[in-house]
Amino acid sequence: MADHAPSDDERNRRLARRIGVLRDQGRSLDDAALSDDEVVRALRAYRAEQAVSPSSARSERLWAAIEAETQPAAAPAEPERTPATLFALPSAWPWAVAASLVLAGVLAWLFLTGAPEPVQVAAADAAIETYTAPDGSTIRLRPHSQLYRLPAEDERRYRLTGEALFAVTPRAEAPFIVEAGALRVRVLGTTFNVRTWGRPSVFLQEGAVQLARAGADETVQLAPGQESGLTADETLAPPTASDSAEALDWLNDEMTFTARSAASVVEEIEQHFGVAIDLPEAVRGETLSGRIVLAERQQSLADLGMVLGGRFQRIDEQTYRFIAEEAP
Numbered sequence: 001m002a003d004h005a006p007s008d009d010e011r012n013r014r015l016a017r018r019i020g021v022l023r024d025q026g027r028s029l030d031d032a033a034l035s036d037d038e039v040v041r042a043l044r045a046y047r048a049e050q051a052v053s054p055s056s057a058r059s060e061r062l063w064a065a066i067e068a069e070t071q072p073a074a075a076p077a078e079p080e081r082t083p084a085t086l087f088a089l090p091s092a093w094p095w096a097v098a099a100s101l102v103l104a105g106v107l108a109w110l111f112l113t114g115a116p117e118p119v120q121v122a123a124a125d126a127a128i129e130t131y132t133a134p135d136g137s138t139i140r141l142r143p144h145s146q147l148y149r150l151p152a153e154d155e156r157r158y159r160l161t162g163e164a165l166f167a168v169t170p171r172a173e174a175p176f177i178v179e180a181g182a183l184r185v186r187v188l189g190t191t192f193n194v195r196t197w198g199r200p201s202v203f204l205q206e207g208a209v210q211l212a213r214a215g216a217d218e219t220v221q222l223a224p225g226q227e228s229g230l231t232a233d234e235t236l237a238p239p240t241a242s243d244s245a246e247a248l249d250w251l252n253d254e255m256t257f258t259a260r261s262a263a264s265v266v267e268e269i270e271q272h273f274g275v276a277i278d279l280p281e282a283v284r285g286e287t288l289s290g291r292i293v294l295a296e297r298q299q300s301l302a303d304l305g306m307v308l309g310g311r312f313q314r315i316d317e318q319t320y321r322f323i324a325e326e327a328p
Contacts, residue, residue, distance in 0.1 A: 118148035144274035163195035197271040201229025203247035
């Protein structure tokens with residue numbers, strides 16, 4: 001039977017890709033997703049043993065260990081032994097040894113010096129929370145939303161999960177940047193609403209903002225009263241006029257919707273109350289218009305259930321399923 005096990009260099013490439021994904025998502029390299037890799041386990045063990053030493057000294061010792069492991073050992077008189085290597089690779093691919101050493105070096109630097117991680121600076125649970133940034137900007141977080149500060153010298157770079165209204169203090173020499181999923185929002189001073197639930201989007205209340213998509217050159221400029229975001233195929237939608245009442249009504253614990261899909265309305269309910277809702281495919285595409293008060297979860301779900309012609313059955317503390325009424 002043919003052996004289909006991946007080669008060592010292929011495993012190294014896979015590991016490098018997995019680390020890249022974690023770093024792009026702002027997640028720690030201690031993530032459990034890497035716990036099954038022997039190189040990562042070895043580096044974690046080394047880091048734990050050397051935790052009391054300065055980062056630079058630990059790095060130097062690790063490189064010395066790597067070099068020692070990859071140099072030919074002094075041949076004893078009896079018996080003769082083959083040189084030790086850090087990774088055992090097929091002799092047909094000697095270049096893979098160098099690739100493995102480079103990967104080990106990168107891992108060593110990341111684990112022992114540690115690139116700065118995003119720091120959570122604010123979070124909203126069941127109620128709206130207001131955060132005042134060091135520059136005086138204010139951010140009002142919708143329930144079940146989180147705000148992170150990204151490593152930056154000017155302290156005006158953030159990442160949002162959920163939804164928030166930003167009122168940015170103008171500062172000409174340093175733009176204010178918000179990452180919302182794959183969206184990048186760049187401003188100097190303005191008021192705008194950002195959401196990441198559903199498809200990430202931005203509504204501009206006043207001022208001016210520039211939207212960009214991560215990893216792409218395309219940009220979109222918004223004027224007050226306009227909205228844009230990512231489409232289903234991950235491109236930037238052209239700016240469109242939007243009703244500020246619908247975009248910002250969550251600040252008053254309510255939601256107003258005009259000709260929106262049931263799926264979109266449910267996504268907003270999920271964000272506001274921090275729940276998961278199972279909505280049948282046959283119902284997701286229905287078009288809804290109306291207003292729902294968001295003061296209390298059960299009442300809001302009851303109101304939406306009446307509009308959809310059914311009810312929301314509670315599965316557990318944070319999960320619901322829509323049950324359509326049977327026709328008489």
